[in-house]
Structures are given as structure tokens and as C-alpha cells.
Amino acid sequence: MPGKVKTIGDLIRGIKEKARPLRFMEVCGTHTMAIAKYGLRQLLPAEIELLSGPGCPVCVTSQSDIDLALELAGRPGVTLFTFGDMLRVPGASGSLETIRARGANVIICYSALECLQYAVNHPQEEIVFLGVGFETTAPTVAVAIEQALAHKVNNFSVLSFHKRVVPALQALVSGGNTAIDGFLLPGHVSSILGQEPYEFLAREYNKACVITGFTAEDILLGILMLLSQVENKSYRVEIQYKRGVNPEGNPQALAYLAKYFTPVETTWRGLGAIPESGLGLAEAYKDFDAFRRFSLQLGRKEIPTACSCGEILKGLKKPVECVLFAKQCTPLEPVGPCMVSSEGSCAASFYYGR
């Protein structure tokens, strides 16, 4: 947008003028929550549909990965640290919350460094950090590994379920998904990645793309920018969230990612296995890799549920269209991961929608 400051009223007027039947996907869980929190759907013309994408790291953690974590946490001498949102995510055989109640050592933390500190103070235990998140959280885990190495902490390891946003987007669009006309790209992840990794969306698939921030103005302006791209058929990656995102991203964080992690195939809840979409620990740091340290086998059997998270993450269904929504599936007793995380689209609809 040309340098002028726009009021919310201007933005909404602008959006209404350009509105036509279009579907935009917000990729990031924080966007999903912000849209719900500000009630933005109430302000948008009915033709414009907002879909929630695979942007909540907790939601996309597969059932089999959870089962792996459960198995590990159940081993004697192991203490598993993780972010609170992971606690209620159901695997096939329960959740971290249920095994914690049965006596497993599962501790909630806010950062991997906190977990490392605990490892230093409890040398007789095996401390594992269960890492989830995208390119925004993974660098902080890399810092923890760097420090563990520097201080020779040898009872600390990482069970990395970290994921990469771009291969998931690739999988979404290359499946011939015509349901999406444009993307509100994630502000936080893009502050690390910059704009280049998304260019293929515009170039090869004619998707409008705007990297957006998290205020109501940010999101509305992002939508207006998407509409302009569609109107002019000039598809590209624009940055609305200039105060948070450099076109080149964050070189320091990227260097950490490149040094400590390596892309691996991983399974996303609802989306299946996607090549190079996970972040495994790099060979040089295999001593800190919980998979190797505990000889964990990937690829546990998944038990089907009636959960529609897959379709929801692909933008094919809305939460209220799931037969379990708000009935068998609520934030207290979630069936699927989208209801578990405070950033999940089902939770957002549960709390703010309806």
C-alpha cells in the first residue's frame, strides 16, 4: 500500500469494494487466534472466506509422534520437558497429561534453556526436551544444544518434532488445491525465513501472498493487499509486516538452523508424510538426538478417529463442519489436535466463534 496510514474503516471499505468470492488461508496459528479475537470475520464481506492452515505446530504433530513421546516419557529415569500445549494432544494410547498423572516425569517449560538448566541440576536423570514449533522456535533449541555442548552437559537431549512451513505449503498447493486463492503468510516464521522461500507460491501457482502481522489493521491490510493482487492478477510475495520482517529474514537464526538441524521427512497430522518438512538434528549433534540416544523407532501405527483436522488444515472443511465439534470434541476433552492448542482452528472456533 502506498505510504498512507489507513483507518480500519478505510480498510474495510477498500475490502468491500474489491470483494468477490475468494478463499484466503492464514497459515499461522497466531493469525487464526487474532482473527477470532478481533472478530474480523464479522467485518468481512461474506464472499471472502478465511481458512486456517497448518500453522499451529501442536496441531500438526502426528498421533504416532505423540505415542513415541509417551513411550519415551514412560521409561525409567527419563524426564520429558515440553511446552504446555502439548500436554493434552492425544496419541493413540493417551496423552502426556494422562501418563503424567500415572507417574511419568513430564514437566511443562517455556524454553529449552529452562530444560537444560534442569539437566545441569539433575545429573542422575536423563532429560529430554520435546521440541515442537516451526523455524521460530527451532533456533532457540539450537542455542540450548550449543550451550549443552559448551558446558559438557551429557544428560540432555532433544526429541525434535520441529517442522518447516514451506514444504507444507508446497504439499498443499501441489496437490492441485484450488480452494485457496491466496495466503496470509506467517509474520513470526517469516521474520526468520524472509520472503524468498515463498516466491514459488506466486510464481508457479498464481497464489496471492502477503506476509502479515498480528493486529487487526495488519490482517485487514493484508487481506486488502491480497485482493489487489488478485484483481490485478499480479501474484507475488508482499510484506505487510515490515516492522517485523526483513526480506532476507534473520541470518543469525538461519545459520543456527542450518548448523544444528537437517531437513528430514516427517508426518504431519492430517497431511501425512511430507519430504524434507521436518527438522532433525544434524549428524554432528547426534549425541543430543533423543531418537538415537534411546533408539526410538518412527512410524508407529495410527488409529483412525472421526477427526476432520486433516481437511481443516488443508482448507477443505471448517471446524463446525466436523461431526465431533463441540460435542465429543472440546478443549477439555479434545479428539483432535486442532482443539487442543490455544492456536488451533477448532479451539479458536470453539472459544470465539459460534
Next chain:
Amino acid sequence: MDQDCILMSHGAGGLKTYQLIKEIFHKHFANPILAQELDASLFPSAPGRWAMTTDSFVVKPLFFPGGDIGKLSVCGTVNDLAVSGAKPLYLTSSFIMEEGFPLIDLEKIVASMAHTAREAGIQIVAGDTKVVEKGSGDGIFITTTGLGLVPGEIDYSPQHMRPGDKVIISGPLGQHGLTIMAARGSLPVSTSLVSDCACLHELLNPLHSPEIRCMRDPTRGGLATTLNELALQSGLGFLLEEGAIPRDPAVEGLADLLGLDSLYLANEGKAVVIASPQAAPRVLAQLRNHPLGRQASLIGEVTGETPGQVLLQTDLGTKRVLRMPAGELLPRIC
């Protein structure tokens, strides 16, 4: 005392227990009723209705900016009495301590309780101590029970709320909850936040009138949870105006960064008052006259239209439902 931490023998009821009680608890809590040293403390009865409440405190860390578990254990109980319309008078305190707990910390906590109680004009009249083995407690747990007197005409209850009644909050929200999170050392940033932990009876007791329908202190779960409870109990709803809710910029900045909502964060020195439309201006003025209520604000009203629900009218004019939270508040990871 010659040891520097709690030993199992401090809980055995012998000489060591006696010494601990004398040298730490009685020293700080000294008052004539406690000095009777009876199995049950005797105190004079008074006209009016008694109000009684009890609460356990398990906060971590034990010391945080703006307070500690001792101060909290007095304020929390005093506030439960105050929002019931009672003048707080007597307090009992029960301590469960873990073997190995440093005596120096215990004494700091006890001194802080004594100081807070003295300032609040409430007497600690009975107590108990137990020691548990190392590993089976978490440092120290405190349970306090409070007794207060309610004047005859006062009867605060959600059942008395009527559509059109006004919702008033005594100040900005979330300071305690976020301070505790930060004090755990687990946030990615350092802050200068201070808990709002305070005794509210001097702020609230002067408000008393039948025009006040009910009061609550929005502790765990914050304002949103408290109003949801009131909505369920009364069968009425609330409509709040986002722009009228007083904000602490430091709290909002950090909460925003973490993906938290201050309306759900815990408070330990705030009250929400539901008053008749006629009484609301007076209540607001009275609150603002007291240092603890300087930023009091009228934030919305009771409605009959959305039974059991709390709605927030956002600054954009949209409405959203403020639901009961499903579990712990957690910072975002995305």
C-alpha cells in the same frame, strides 16, 4: 536456633516443635489471643453475621516482585472476606513444610505474613505446623482461614444482579499472573513487572450499600473467568466494552508478545463490583479516591440477552465471546 533448615524433628511435637513455634511464629504473630497458648483460641463474639473462608497457597516462586507466599496467604483470604462484605478480623494459618526448607526463608515468610496482617488489622489467632519428608512437598504450603463480620444489611450475591447493573473493575488486570510467570525465570524476556498483591478491605468496606449487588476478586483465571462464573450463577450475561477496560502497558506489551490475554491473567489486588446504575457513579468515585482504586473503571453492564455468556465489544465494534478457559494459560509457541 542452631540448625538452618527444617528437620523432621521440627514436626515431631517435642522440644524442637515448641522452639520453632516460639522463636518464629509467636515472635512475629504476637497478639493477646495467641499468647493464651490454648488448644483453641478464645475470642469475644460480636454482633452481626460471621463470614468464614479458607484458602491454600502453593505459589512458585515463594518470593516474587511485589510479594511472597506469606503476604499472598493473608491478602488472598482477607480479599475473599472483603468481597463478601465482611470486615476481616481473625486468621488462622497452617504450614506444611518440607524437610530441609531453609529457616531463614521461613522466617521471612512469617514476618511478611505478620506485617501484612498487622497492616490489615487482622489478628492471627491460631496455627499449625507439619513437616513432611524431603521430596514429598514443595518447600512450603500455607493454608489460611479467615473470619470476618458482615453488617446486617449487607447481602452480596449474584442472584441480586439485574439487567442494566454496571460492572466496575478497580484497576488494570494481569499484573500478578504475569509477574509470577516472569519470576519463574521461564519467559524469554526480563521485566520490571510487580504483582498487585494487596488487601482490599479498606478499599471495599466503605462501599457497602444495598445498591451493590455483588463483588468478586478476579484471581485465578482473571476477570473473564470470574464474570463467566457470575453469569452462570445468575443466569444473566455481561456485555463489556474493550476500550473501557483499564490496561497496564507493561502487562499488555508482554502479554501480547507471549500470546496471552490479560483478561484471563490472575490478579491478587483487584476487585470487580456489580452495582446498580444509580450507585455506579458513586462507587466509581469512591474507588478512585483510594490508592488501590485509582484506575477504577466502568467497563460494561449486566444484560438479560445473552444468559450465561460474557461478550466483549471490541474496539472495532465486533463482538466476541469471552469463554471459560479450558486449562492453564500458556504462552504461544508459534
